[in-house]
Amino acid sequence: MSHADAAVVGTGPNGLAAAVTLARAGMTVDLFEAADEAGGGLRTRPLFDSGVDHDICSAVHPLAPASRFFREFDLAARGVELLHPEFSYAHPLAGGRAGIVHRDLDVTAGRLGEDGARWHRLMAPLVKHSRGVVDLMLSGQRSRPADGRGALLLAGRVLRHGTRFADGSGFTGEEARALLTGVAAHAVGKLPSPTSAAVSMLLGHLAHGSGWCVPRGGSARIADAMAEDLLAHGCTLYTGHEVRRLDELKGYRVVLLDIGVRGLLRLAAEALPRSYSRQLAAFRYGPGAAKADFLVSDPIPWTNREVGRAGTVHLGGTQAEMFRQETLNHQGVPTDEPFVLVVDPAASDPGRARPGKRPVWAYAHVPHGDTRDPVDLVRRRIEQYAPGFSDTVLASCGISAAAFEQYNPNYVGGDIGSGAMNLYQAVARPAPRLDPYRTPVPGVYLCSAATPPGPGVHGMCGYLAARSALRRECGIRTAPVLSPMRTAPYERKT
Missing domain, CATH: 3.50.50.60 (FAD/NAD(P)-binding domain)
Structure with missing residues (x-):
């Protein structure tokens, strides 16, 4: 014993x-x-x-540099380098258009035309009170928030963006609407909803703060x-x-x-x-996620080349299309045009690529327990916005939502949110x-x-x-110190 x-x-x-x-x-x-x-x-x-x-x-890890645990644990001091892509995330649309989120809020607002000032008003107060917003969202939800201002900022925005009346919430252009809704879809459920709105505020403002990071290696x-x-x-x-x-x-x-x-x-x-x-x-x-991995010969040939400089790419079409698609998933109805998240890690971490070979990572949102192999679903979805992608694929594999539970029993029916x-x-x-x-x-x-x-x-x-x-x-009530100390090489016992 x-x-x-x-x-x-x-x-x-x-x-x-x-x-x-x-x-x-x-x-x-x-x-x-x-x-x-x-x-x-x-x-x-x-x-x-x-x-x-x-x-x-x-x-991709927007919460790793922001959460209280990892702030105190201090990944950087332990040799873990969190890389920032040139653009936090992108959302391509038909006709070569795309919404692009730069880590610099002013740069992002400047690219959104008439919606730029609205985007700035939405995100700037959250960025200013980011610590309070993050600590509230990443709490046990049982105690009074330490930063009341952050709580008020979240509450107002969740009410505005998380109801059935959230038809754009003041945005006039499809790029801004799609950018915000694509982040809300990370909640993997019916759109719009209060929880998806809260997720969009949390992850959305972090794209302009500590960033959507990719660990080197x-x-x-x-x-x-x-x-x-x-x-x-x-x-x-x-x-x-x-x-x-x-x-x-x-x-x-x-x-x-x-x-x-x-x-x-x-x-x-x-x-x-x-x-x-x-x-x-x-x-x-909740609904499931189905994973597709590709080994490709070249960077993804996005119609809008700026999309290839983003750390994360959301493929979901317009806001209305995402509302419909994610709600169908919630209802258990499969479709051929799922919401897809795509990451080309080598765009942020060139060391992940080799001559003529680079990884591509993708998730598709599908109904709970969906048994379909996601490779063709995801490949066709990428091809819509990057014609010629299929020609770059050297190898691929997929794991269905149903099979995800076999990989990790916590992912029941492919629900990666447990x-x-x-x-x-x-x-x-x-x-x-x-x-x-x-x-x-x-x-x-x-x-x-x-x-x-x-x-x-x-x-x-x-x-x-x-x-x-x-x-x-x-009987220990004082939070332990998590900052780095001397460490030994990683070993394991079997």
Whole structure:
């Protein structure tokens, strides 16, 4: 039996963040990962060519430099370089038009013509109060916001942009409408909605602030930095080790679970009170994501060449088309023109490319549990705005929404957000409790994206769950220091 103080099951960004927080408070931690490598959504590996790495899940990280956990953890001081593309994101439209968001708000506004002043008025106050806005959105949603101004700014904008009357909210040009709606679609659900509007305000203003960053070398660099810090603090990581029953973890003072709601029901079914199990059984999942990866010979031949200088590209057409498409997904209706996010990592990180070979990463939003191979869906969608793309494809592979659950059991039906992001579940995840991380089982806490603040590479679900465990189980109320210390090379046990 291990003599460690705590066990963490699952090593996605939240599981790693939880373990780092516990270790920095003086606890020894064992981490258990069913896969052969740690990282969850932070994995990078070759798919088609040994010299070209692909991000397996997440690729672009607007929340990594902004969240409280990563601000204090300080990725840059640990050698993780977050690269800023020339343009944060782009949204091509028919006829070679495109909306382009520069990190400089004034430059972006200057490109939007009559809508420039409106865009500036929308984003500038959020950028000014960014810390308060981010800390509110990436909180446990149970305490009074530290920055009341940020809360008021968000509330007004969510009401304006998150209702059925959000037909453009003052924008007259299709470029500005499409730019804002494309960011709202990151909520993966019905459009418009209060939660999609909140997401568009959070991610939209960060495009003009800390940026939509790409880690040099791939997303796994973030997970590696966290694992190295854990090793330096005496923690042990066991990969290829699936925990099937909660009673396997007897003897640990604290247990944190970076698993989804269904995983919690399977793992701890006999230990959970019926009332709590019923609440978990009522948890709802959202539409799915289907992933397509391509190895290409040349940069994507966008009709509008500026689009190729953006870190992220949204393919969804006009605002009206995105409203229709995302609502159909929400209703479970498949179509042939899904909303697609595309990333050419080498546009921001040239080292990711080799002569005549470069990776392309893409997600399509599809109905929950969709079984279609997304490769042709995504390829045709890119071809609409980049004729000739198919001719550059050297190899490709896809994973359907249904198959995503096999890759990661937290992604039920392809729901990469680990639960629908409707207004109720954005707050009451996974059940309506004062402490959403603490389960009724003594010493057992949930720290996955099924808890507030929800999906994204921000580490806050793990950080907040660990803080809750430290308060309740150890009487530690002071936040541990997360800043860098000496680290050792990353190792793992199997």
